[in-house]
Amino acid sequence: MSPDLILVAVVGVLFAAGVTLLLERSLSRVLIGIIMLGNGVNLLLLLGGRSGDAPILGVTPAGGMSDPLPQAMVLTAIVITLGLTAFLLAMAYRSWQLTGHDEVRDDPEDRQIVRRAERDESSVPDDLDVGVRPWAEPTGRTEEADPEQVDPEPGPRRLDREADDA
Amino acid sequence: MNILVPLPVVVPLLGAALTLVLIRRPVLQRAISVAVLVVTLAVAILLLWHAYRTGPLVVYVGEWPAPLGIVLVADQLAALMLVASAAVTLCVLLYSIGEGRADPGQHAPVVIYHPTYLVLTAGVTNAFLSGDLFNLFVGFEILLAASYVLLTLGGTEERIRAGTTYVVVSLLSSMIFLTAIGLVYAATGTLNLAQLVERLDALPADLQLVLHFMLLLAFGIKAAVFPLSAWLPDSYPTAPAPVTAVFAGLLTKVGVYAIIRTETLLFPDGRAAEVLLMVALLTMLVGILGAVAQSDIKRLLSFTLVSHIGYMLFGVALTSAAGLAGAIFYVVHHITIQTTLFLAAGLVERRTGSTNLDRLGGLARTAPLLGLLFFLPALSLAGVPPFSGFLGKLGLLQAGVAAGGVLAWLLVAGGTLTSLLTLYATTKIWNLAFWRSPRAPGPEASERMPRLMVWATVALVVLGLGLTVAAGPLYGVSSEAAEDLRRRTPYVDAVFPDGPP
Numbered sequence: 001m002s003p004d005l006i007l008v009a010v011v012g013v014l015f016a017a018g019v020t021l022l023l024e025r026s027l028s029r030v031l032i033g034i035i036m037l038g039n040g041v042n043l044l045l046l047l048g049g050r051s052g053d054a055p056i057l058g059v060t061p062a063g064g065m066s067d068p069l070p071q072a073m074v075l076t077a078i079v080i081t082l083g084l085t086a087f088l089l090a091m092a093y094r095s096w097q098l099t100g101h102d103e104v105r106d107d108p109e110d111r112q113i114v115r116r117a118e119r120d121e122s123s124v125p126d127d128l129d130v131g132v133r134p135w136a137e138p139t140g141r142t143e144e145a146d147p148e149q150v151d152p153e154p155g156p157r158r159l160d161r162e163a164d165d166a
Numbered sequence: 167m168n169i170l171v172p173l174p175v176v177v178p179l180l181g182a183a184l185t186l187v188l189i190r191r192p193v194l195q196r197a198i199s200v201a202v203l204v205v206t207l208a209v210a211i212l213l214l215w216h217a218y219r220t221g222p223l224v225v226y227v228g229e230w231p232a233p234l235g236i237v238l239v240a241d242q243l244a245a246l247m248l249v250a251s252a253a254v255t256l257c258v259l260l261y262s263i264g265e266g267r268a269d270p271g272q273h274a275p276v277v278i279y280h281p282t283y284l285v286l287t288a289g290v291t292n293a294f295l296s297g298d299l300f301n302l303f304v305g306f307e308i309l310l311a312a313s314y315v316l317l318t319l320g321g322t323e324e325r326i327r328a329g330t331t332y333v334v335v336s337l338l339s340s341m342i343f344l345t346a347i348g349l350v351y352a353a354t355g356t357l358n359l360a361q362l363v364e365r366l367d368a369l370p371a372d373l374q375l376v377l378h379f380m381l382l383l384a385f386g387i388k389a390a391v392f393p394l395s396a397w398l399p400d401s402y403p404t405a406p407a408p409v410t411a412v413f414a415g416l417l418t419k420v421g422v423y424a425i426i427r428t429e430t431l432l433f434p435d436g437r438a439a440e441v442l443l444m445v446a447l448l449t450m451l452v453g454i455l456g457a458v459a460q461s462d463i464k465r466l467l468s469f470t471l472v473s474h475i476g477y478m479l480f481g482v483a484l485t486s487a488a489g490l491a492g493a494i495f496y497v498v499h500h501i502t503i504q505t506t507l508f509l510a511a512g513l514v515e516r517r518t519g520s521t522n523l524d525r526l527g528g529l530a531r532t533a534p535l536l537g538l539l540f541f542l543p544a545l546s547l548a549g550v551p552p553f554s555g556f557l558g559k560l561g562l563l564q565a566g567v568a569a570g571g572v573l574a575w576l577l578v579a580g581g582t583l584t585s586l587l588t589l590y591a592t593t594k595i596w597n598l599a600f601w602r603s604p605r606a607p608g609p610e611a612s613e614r615m616p617r618l619m620v621w622a623t624v625a626l627v628v629l630g631l632g633l634t635v636a637a638g639p640l641y642g643v644s645s646e647a648a649e650d651l652r653r654r655t656p657y658v659d660a661v662f663p664d665g666p667p
Contacts, residue, residue, distance in 0.1 A: 022338065027330060034337050041344045048352030070351065073300055077344060080307050084337060087314055091326055091333065098323045104334070105327050107400040 007047060014040030027092040027102040031085065038081040042074045167216050171225040171238050173209045174248055174291035177202055182284035189277045196263050199280045203256040206287065210248035217245040218643055222650075222660035224297070232661055233358045237297030241657055242647035243494060244294045247423055250501045251294070254415045255287050257626045261509055262408035264618025265516070279319065286312035286412070293420050297661060299347050299357040302424065306343065306388070310336050313417060316409045317401065324404050332401035339387035346380035353377065359431055360661035363654055366432055378433045382442075385428065389421025391479060392449035395472045399456065402471075403464035407512025410464060414471050415505035419497055422478045426493065429482050430651040442483035443573045450476030450584040457591045463511045463521040466595065470547065470588055471504055477584075480577050481562050484569050490648035492561035495641055499554040499633055503543045506626040510540040513615055513623060514599065523595065528604025536615070537600050539623050543630055544596065548589035554633040559585055561641065 014036050021033025049067030053060040092102040099105075106114070181202030185195045216223055222241035226232060240248070262279070289309025296302040314336075318329040351357055353373060354365040366374060383394075390398040398418070402410050429438070453473025460466035478500070481493025513536055514529065515521045530537040546553035559581065566578040633640065650656045658666060 022334070027334075030334055034334070034341075037338075037341050041341055041348065044345060045348040045351070048348045069357075070348075073347070073351075076300075076304065080304075080311075080340075083311065084314075084333075087311070088333060088337075091318065091330060094321050095326050095330065098326060104330050107328075107331075 007043065011040050011043050011047070014043065025103045027088070027095060027104060030104070031088045031092065034088070035081070035085060038077070042077055042081075045070050045074050045077065167212075168223055168225050170209050170212055170216075171223050171240050171295065172227070174206050174213075174252070175238075175288050175295060177205050177209070178284040178288040178291065182281040182288065185284060186278075186281040189281075192277075195277075195280050199259055199284060200256070200263070202284060203252065203259055203287065206291070207249070207252040207256055210245065210252045210291075213240045214242070214245035214249050214643075216240075217242045218646070222656060224660050233356055233361050233667060236301050237358060237360070237661055238295045238301075239297040239359075239657065239661060240295055241660065242643060242650060243423070243426065246494065246498060246643060246647060247294045247419070248291060250498045251287075251290050251416050251419075253629060254501055254505050254626070255283075255290075255412060257622045257629070258408045258412045258415075258505060258509065259283060260625070261411070261512070261619050261622035262406075264616040264620075264622060265406075265408065265512075278315065282312050282315045283412075285309075286316065290416050290420055294423060297359055299350060299359065299362070303340070303343055303347060306420070307340060309417065309420065310340065313413060317405045317413075319406060319409065328401040328404040331397050335387065335397040339384050342380060342387070343384035346377060346384055349380065350377055358661070359427070360658045361666050362432055363658055364666055371437075374433065374435075375437060378428070378438055381428050381432070382425065382438060385421045385424040386445075387421075388418070389425060389479075390418050390472050390475055391445055392452050392472070392476070393445070395449065395453070395475075398472055399465055399468035402468045403462065407508065407515060410468075411505045411508035411512065414468070414508050415501045418471065418475055419501055422475065422482075422493075422497055425479070426482055426490070426651070429485070430490065431654060431657060434485075434652070434654065436485040439483045439485050440573060442479055443577055446476045446479035446483055447577050447580045448476075449473065449479060450580050454584045454587040454591065458587060458594070460591075461523045463514060463523065463526075463595055463599065464508070466591060467504070467507050467511060470591060473584055473588070474500055474504070474547070477559065477562055477581060480581060481565065484565050484574065486565055486569055487645065487648045487652050488565035488568060489562065490651060491641065491645040492558060492565050494644040494647055495561060495637075496558040498640065498644075499546070499558045499630075502626060502630045502633060503546050503555060506543040506623065506630055507540070507547060509619075509623045509626060510536065510543065513539065513619060516612060516615055516619070518605075519612075523598040525605060526599035527602045528600070530600040532604055533615075535620065539620075539627055540600070541596065542627055544592040546630055546634070548592050549585040550589065552634060554630065554637055557634070557637045557641070 018033045018035075018037030018040060021029050021036065024030055024033070049070035050065075052064050052066035055065040055068040095102045181198055184198050188194045188198065213223065217240055222239055224240075225238045227236040227238065230236070262283075266279075286309050289305050289307070289312055291305075292308060293302055293305030296305050314329065314333050317332055318325050347357065350362070350366075353369055354362060356362060356365060366377070369377075387394045387397075402413055405413065429436075429442075450473050453469050453471075453476065457466050457469030457473060460469060474496075478493045478496050481489040481491075481496060484490070511521055514526065517529070517533055517536060518526055520526065542553075546555040549555040549559040563578050563581055566574045566581070
């Protein structure tokens with residue numbers, strides 16, 4: 001098996017798809033992106049070595065052996081990716097347990113800015129109309145019951161605000 | 167003496183296994199962790215002494231000859247980093263033991279804290295000692311995997327939120343690093359750093375540049391260099407105080423260490439120097455401006471951490487021996503001082519229940535010792551004479567002036583401004599939290615600070631002052647390490663005594 005164009009193209013497609021998925025907000029999609037990216041990198045590592053038959057002394061003549069080092073590195077990389085995938089899955093699950101979704105949330109300062117912008121109509125940032133979220137809006141808690149809720153409009157980032165108030 | 171080289175990696179890993187087995191015996195677990203780190207520190211000091219006196223120590227793992235097997239190299243730079251990191255990890259471990267003993271249950275590190283912490287130490291030491299690129303990657307992964315666990319200890323909502331960003335960004339940087347490794351191997355057929363020296367030089371210039379920048383990109387994310395630094399101030403402050411402290415002290419410095427190796431051993435032509443200088447300037451200024459705007463001590467300190475990475479980058483990018491020596495000295499200084507400040511912030515949180523500057527006040531009166539423990543490292547961080555921060559900055563600025571040129575002078579000006587703004591930021595903390603009239607303590611406040619926590623912080627403050635007193639010899643070691651790095655031959659000759667194959 002020689003490093004032909006198809007394999008190189010596969011590496012490119014895996015990288016592209018992985019990066020696209022990384023830009024998503026949902027952690028499960030990010031995770032799939034990381035897995036695809038990881039597979040792309042592994043394939044790339046494999047392409048870096050000489051191709052040939054199994055590198056076993058006495059079975060294959062020295063000239064026809066494949067390079068075993070990239071294969072050893074790919075094995076290590078696969079193990080590492082597997083472990084971290086499991087960890088990320090656990091984090092996505094924990095996030096779902098705690099908040100009912102696994103979206104990557106804004107940091108406290110971004111949230112502050114968004115809240116400030118919501119009160120001041122003149123400086124609304126572009127990304128406010130992000131549309132409906134994939135999770136169900138939580139029920140049983142109304143604006144009247146929450147004295148700290150200055151802005152009566154629920155808005156798309158409601159879950160973040162609840163987390164701040166809590 | 168060669169038998170000492172793998173010990174800083176093997177002993178913590180063994181300790182991690184032991185503490186994991188003894189998970190139900192907390193007292194024994196603590197004793198083993200402390201003993202392991204004391205041994206690591208002692209070995210690191212011996213290695214530094216030997217590297218300084220007689221030259222680098224090399225171990226071929228499993229007796230495999232050099233380009234085939236894994237090589238561990240303890241040259242002066244690696245040994246110096248080992249000593250600094252071992253000293254800091256030991257103090258932080260004592261601090262967290264003090265915290266855990268004070269209130270078992272609530273903030274106390276869960277039982278997996280000790281094994282994970284030791285694995286983190288092993289990852290850091292492995293990255294410092296590693297003599298080939300792939301082993302460096304493995305070292306990074308070991309320390310990162312441990313850091314993911316430590317950052318999300320307890321799994322609270324805020325930590326999961328911050329941890330998500332941290333884990334995904336770190337994974338991405340690892341992927342970039344791994345891609346760079348694949349490309350380097352495809353281009354040169356080796357990953358052994360000493361062998362790469364010759365083979366990379368033989369590559370065409372444009373290919374060299376691509377590989378160079380891919381490595382810099384990967385290490386830049388880990389070191390939190392400006393356009394790639396946004397993940398740091400968001401994720402670090404949410405972790406428990408000792409964890410934040412050890413992360414702030416060590417993890418970014420491992421990235422800086424890797425950048426130093428890349429710039430000196432692999433690509434010494436200095437073609438990235440101008441880009442690095444500009445990035446260093448932006449890192450310093452953007453970081454410190456972020457710090458000035460913060461109202462929480464931990465977040466503020468995280469921004470100063472980003473900002474001061476710029477100083478080290480400045481020294482590396484000057485590509486002169488003086489600049490490199492300044493950068494190495496600054497790394498050692500910054501590991502100690504930044505960790506101390508985060509530990510002091512943890513003590514503030516313990517004493518008052520908060521690190522928010524709006525809710526703090528009068529600590530200089532109610533807790534004078536705490537005031538002192540914060541004040542001394544804060545002055546050193548800002549670069550007030552005669553502390554080590556001043557000496558490090560002075561060395562870097564002198565190297566910048568000696569280098570000359572518009573960009574170097576811009577950086578000298580930027581570095582001075584950053585130093586002043588750091589002083590402003592730390593003065594802000596001092597004025598609000600310590601100097602003004604006392605505020606009512608929060609519900610989580612406790613009158614008594616556990617003695618071990620205080621003593622661990624005192625030890626680090628003393629270590630920081632010791633850096634000031636011993637600055638002369640330390641600068642001597644840094645200069646020699648910089649000389650060796652610039653010549654490249656000591657490293658190569660140590661790995662291949664009979665010449666590279």
